[in-house]
Amino acid sequence: MKRDKHLPLTETVYYILLALLEPAHGYVIMQKVEDLSDGEVRMAAGTLYGAIENLLKLKFIQSVQSEDSRRKVYIITNEGKRILRLDFERINHLIKITENNW
Numbered sequence: 889m890k891r892d893k894h895l896p897l898t899e900t901v902y903y904i905l906l907a908l909l910e911p912a913h914g915y916v917i918m919q920k921v922e923d924l925s926d927g928e929v930r931m932a933a934g935t936l937y938g939a940i941e942n943l944l945k946l947k948f949i950q951s952v953q954s955e956d957s958r959r960k961v962y963i964i965t966n967e968g969k970r971i972l973r974l975d976f977e978r979i980n981h982l983i984k985i986t987e988n989n990w
Contacts, residue, residue, distance in 0.1 A: 895975055896975060899929060900931065901939060901943070902975060904917060904943065905972045908968070909969075911963045912963075913960060913961045914936055914959070948971060949964055
């Protein structure tokens with residue numbers, strides 16, 4: 889099987905997609921990424937919104953209706969879930985072969 893051209897995901901993109909399994913706006917995404925990474929990954933707003941623009945173009949995320957018109961809310965798409973799953977499986981494979989050869 890040929891590897892998807894979007895793999896491997898960067899650590900930041902992986903965390904953003906994981907954070908968007910539930911709808912969230914920018915500030916919440918930044919908080920979730922920091923929490924998921926145990927404080928190891930902190931993003932500036934510019935970095936986040938650059939990543940969001942790219943993920944929208946790739947159709948890995950989409951904007952959804954928000955009760956607050958001042959905030960854009962995003963959620964992962966089925967394509968985003970597919971690519972997140974593929975990278976998860978890739979990482980798990982790396983872990984297994986490392987454990988078997990350690």
